[in-house]
Amino acid sequence: MPIQLIKATEEDLPAIARIATSAFHPSTDALSRCLFPPHLQPKDIPDGEAAYDWRAARKASSLASPESHLIVAVDDDKDSKDRIVGFALWDAPPADGDDSAPSKPIECAALDKEAFEEMKKTVNQDAVDTFGEKGIAGVWRL
Secondary structure, three states, rough: EEEEEEEOOOOHHHHHHHHHEEEEEOOHHHHHHOOHHHOOOOOOOOOOHHHHHHHHHHHHHHOOOOEEEEEEEOOOOOOHHHHHEEEEEEOOOOOOOOOOOOOOOOOOOOOHHHHHHHHHHHHEEEEEEEOOOOOOOOOOOO
């Protein structure tokens, strides 16, 4: 089972979204449960699966960003559908030294937008507390 790390491509996005949806599933991840509460979940799909399209769109946005580095872990012994067994996403500081431009909001009816904004506010404040007034500007981050 040799695992290779390679740069992700657009064709890898469905597997990446599947892994992210499973790894951060609302039934096992408290933060995801806050972001994707039961009352916002569609009744016609299993709990938590509504996050798949949102995660796929976010990873596609990252893949298109020059500051993002999306890597997949590939097991060549598996069939093509299951060959991607993990991924990592790093965001580099923008080349011009400025803050990254805010990404375009990705719509998802199952996402609690208020909880998402609160999470971003908390994460940004933690970055200021940790790195100083510039927050994550100039910092590589996951």
